[in-house]
Amino acid sequence: MIKITNLEKIYRTEEVETVALNDLSFEVRDGEFVAVMGPSGCGKSTLLNILGLLDDPDAGSFLFNGVEVAKFNERKRADMRKKNIGFVFQSFNLIDELTVFENVELPLMYAGVKKSERKARVDEVLEKVQIMHRRNHFPQQLSGGQQQRVAVARAVVNKPKLILADEPTGNLDSSNGNEVMQMLTDLNEAGTTIVMVTHSEHDARYSHRIIRMLDGHTVTENILV
Amino acid sequence: MIKNYFKTAWRNLVRNKVYSLINILGLSIGMAACILILLWVQNQLSHDRFHKNLDRIYIVNNRDIGDGGKFAWSWTPNIMGPTLKKDYPEVADAVRYVEGNNFLFTVGEKKMVPSGAFADPGFLSVFSFPLISGDAKNALAEVSNIVLTEKLARSLFGADDPLGKIVKIDSNAHFKVTGVLKNLPDNTAFDFAYLLPWSYKDKLGWTDSAWGNNGLNTYVMLKPGTSQATFDQKINKITTNHLPGDPLYKNREVFTQPFKDQWLYSKQENGRYIGGRIDMVRMFTAIATLILIIACINFMNLSTARSEKRAKEVGIRKVVGAQKKGLIFQFIGESVLLSGIAFLFALAIVIIFLPGFSTLVDQQLHLPFTDPLFWMSAVTFILVSGLLAGSYPAFYLSAFNPVKVLKGFFKSSTAAVNPRKVLVVIQFTFAVLLIISTFIVMQQIKHAQARDNGYNAQHLVFVKMNGAIENNYSLIRNELINRGAVVSVTKSMSPITERYSDSWNFSWTGSTEEDKKTDFVRMASDADFVKTLGTKLVMGRDIDIFKYPSDSNAILLNETAAKMMHLKDPLNAILKADDIEWRVVGVVKDFIYQSPYEKVQQLIVFGPKSWFNTMHFKLNPANTTRQNLDIVAAIFKQFNPEYPFDYKFVDAEYARKFKEEQKTGTMAALFAGLTIFISCLGLFALSTYMAETRIKEIGVRKVLGASIFNITSLLSGSFLKLVIISCVVASPIAWFVMHNWLKNYQYRISIGWPVFAGTALLVMVIALVTISFQSVKAALSNPVKALRSE
Ligand SMILES: Nc1ncnc2c1ncn2[C@@H]1O[C@H](COP(=O)(O)OP(=O)(O)OP(=O)(O)O)[C@@H](O)[C@H]1O
């Protein structure tokens, strides 16, 4: 599904140049669950943003389902993104002005799904993440774990082929964290490819394979299954 | 999706009440001001536009060479109209019209002196004043016909049908009502309560066939397809050709002006009508636009300032699939929604203030709710302000990079020149510009008001000499003085506040042929001109027919006239007019009888051999005005019983000369006040916002030892700098604009630096007060709280 080769990303500010990704190459196959680990600042989030087509690399190739997307323009990226990719962030990133239901509904709206179908699909995922009873609440009225469940619901509602999760449990206690990890595992078992950044060895154990990074580079790969 | 946008917009609105309120309030006030001005502009532009034949009607003007260039005027000779109609086949009709009738109307016991006009029978066909009853073609056909407006008809005849009823005019003539007109609309230059046929003017002997006597307006309606230019060419020399060989008329030109331009272009320069009300219309349209822009700038600034709060939303929407286009649509839609809400508020404000504003501009303005055009303009207005206000935030917000935003990398720009600062500068530049202009307009009015008018208007009253006043003049005069109500009396040709007559073709000791072209304003007196009016004698004495019987041929000159005539010794100089010889008995100091903004023109006060129609008298200062007027009224009732006693105070009449400028001044002040208010609303919101976003920085600084003063000046300083830049930018523009405006006035102030310095100081203080609310509050806040909230 994903094949990156010699990927490079450099951040330039007035004083310094930071090489965030340096000659990075790896592959993720369909249906895989990959965890990315490494010390703070090694480029994990940068990588995830590029995989999620939120950002573009400075050099290298990025094949998504066999299509070269590294040089896509903003419009094409947005299009590709909304059809194929779901995101889960450490800090949930729900829109404060929208209710749980409306937040989850949003990707479907941008995908142009009809209203009746939207309702059915949102209700279905909300049921699955057990947040149905809070569907008309605003994010501020929910606990962190509940918010992250909404975020996961939003990430999967459009049935993406790939879910990118950046420290999805980082702001959660262990029991809420485990619940989210279980949800991701279930999704993966249902066929969704997952790439997850984490600092937790515990969480990483849910995955099939761990990619360890250092200074924008992969250093080792541990295959768990 | 639209519903989702709408929901987000609405919840944002409700959640940020202060911002929303300021945002909507600022925009509504701006819109309301803009709507009010545009209603007035629309009223001005609609003047006399309702006539069906509008495109074919022209007013006939003269042009000649006078002192210092060409000049034009719209008074024409009596013979002009009939001649145009008779000799020029392209003329469909030519009608004469003159206002200023003060006949006594009697119907049964009812007496009144309404003001009316004489008009040719074609008047009602050329112009489109709708008749309620009667027939436009024949209503003025007979010499004893009269056409009334509905209002006058009602006050004369009550509920009865006026058609065919008889009105007695003065003491002898009877007129049959042959038409009733709908009351004249507010947007017409014509002003009459009734129309009398021109033939009655002929019958009274008030007309002549002299080509040199200009005392009425002539309107021509050309046949369809006639070009004005060709017609003008044909009639250009009509007066000269009828006065062959007369050197005084050899340069006289006759030309037409489209009637539809008459209202807006009444000011002439070098013999051409190039400006007038249109200048005001343009100026206030510009002001309306400025105010709307300022209000929209507020909106832009607040929206972009708040964008950090919306940034997360933008980031998330992008992550889940929104494209830039959709986001732009969302934010523009949101601002159109807000502008729609603001428009509703604006309408409410307009409805509340419309009566007051109508009084101010002296025009009855209405919101044309039933006019579909109004609603179309309203929608356009909302869209335009929405787009104007929303486009910048929309593009700004939608361009956020989602990665940076979600990572919290996004920071408001602190660059030296950022769009928000530029917008604040633009806003305050406009405000400062308007304030300086207002101050200068007011200074100019004050300056003219403070000008010595050369006479004493206190206790000075005048009455029109109608009915039996002329015949009983001596009796009235004696009675007024003997009964102690009045200290002195003089007859004259016009109220001292007006010029009724001017004339040329005079010669005097040592005058040249060229001097015959000098135009003198004419006044008249029997006696006590100086004593009654309080003008000052420079030399000689007052005219006094009672003391010197030969004074019926005496004249007074004003100083300008004496200078103009190059008289070494003005006293006893002889002036010849037509075949009468007049002798100068005195010279009076120049006094203002016309515009206080212009220099005083040469004037001659003629003795009793000329004509009179006004009587001035000075009330006895020893009594109260009420006592005096009671006695005066009784005396006039006794000697002129037919007519109601009608009088005017000279000081009140003089004050009216400032009305136009005062109107301009008040409007300018009003809108300048509004602009600065709206700008400060924006500044307030921006400073609130800034204090909020810098709360952590402030906390850290305080922990490190910054004083409240340090913090306050840190926060206020940046804004104050912008205001100072605005003053610097606005001042030269204001100077330029107002310098040009002042050129309209011969008697004017020169613009000094204090008005600029004063305005700058004023605006800075206002801005500082506005900002300091927030900066002091922020400076006083507890740093521990601020830091803990992180
Ligand atoms: N917008 C940016 N501008 C400049 N440098 C950046 C930017 N974003 C990231 N960096 C730098 O790139 C490097 C990689 O950052 P990245 O966020 O990918 O790290 P990370 O592995 O996700 O770290 P963490 O585990 O702390 O989240 C860091 O050194 C960071 O300082």
Ligand SMILES: [Mg+2]
């Ligand atoms: Mg990271």
